[in-house]
Amino acid sequence: MELHMHSHRWVARQPDWAAAAVAGFGAGGILMMLELAWTAISADPNPWLATRMIAAMVMGWDVLQSSGYSFGVLAAALAVHYILGVAFGIMLAALIAPFQLDSSTGMVLLAGAAFGLILYVLNFYGMAGAFSWFAELRGWPTAIGHVIFGMSAAYIYRKMEQKLP
Template identity: 70%
Template sequence: MELHLQSHHWQARWPDWAAAAVAGFGAGGVLMLLELSWSSLTGATDPWLATHVIAALVMSWDVLQTSGYSLGVTVAALLVHYVLGVVFGIMLAAIMAPFRLDSSIPMALVAGAAFGLLLYVLNFYGMAGVYTWFVALRGWPTAIAHVIFGMAAAFIYLKLERPDRPR
């Protein structure tokens, strides 16, 4: 008799899309708080630098010539940040569900950490070819924050998903 408990091979299984979207939104909030806290605590950079870098995706790179707080820049950055958080949360759930990476908290956290690290590499090394201003945020603090984003998204998704939901 073969026993395949918690097998992590691919199987046709849909994620809970609503839980994935909320998880990405919540993890985006965690990431934003980490970025602001880190830059405020270390004093190494302008605490609004990340806000300007994110807003530049939709406002043009001219926004990088300014510094400090700006309501328009902050609103644009929040919109981009949370939309991307939701998209990335959905992507993570689309990977976790069919491979049953949501079978336990440790498995989900490892999957989320790997996803967050992959996001960091793609964003700050891959996309930096197009969005050259991303280079300013490269480093361990940003990499660790993205790992925490992935872990938070995976954990929130695991806690919110409804395995018995209607399709």
């Protein structure tokens, strides 16, 4: 029996970019479903608020002033949400591959959770300087959602990746 010890120091290893993009897209879908469930459970009087906040990143402040359903706002929010999901999935894979954080399921989930928590801080404390309306969404439900996003993206990436030299 051969015993392999995994070192998590940097090695020149390229991520599987396609798997990373799919993982980010899939994890974005999981996060979106969590957000919808949270909105339904919390009985928020404006269930389209988070959608409008995301869409306002590309459509401007005026989107935040209206309420109710709008296909254009929904389409913009979906586009932004999934583009960011893919971008963050690629960033996560760029950390996982060279540090060999995909050596085990536990390690990749831990790396994904840490990434999700850092992403939450950057999004809701850092980016809130440019998009001040996101400060309203700070809290445990959003933080947990981002941790689950990171874990989902990392796990999907590990299952899909073709380990490249």
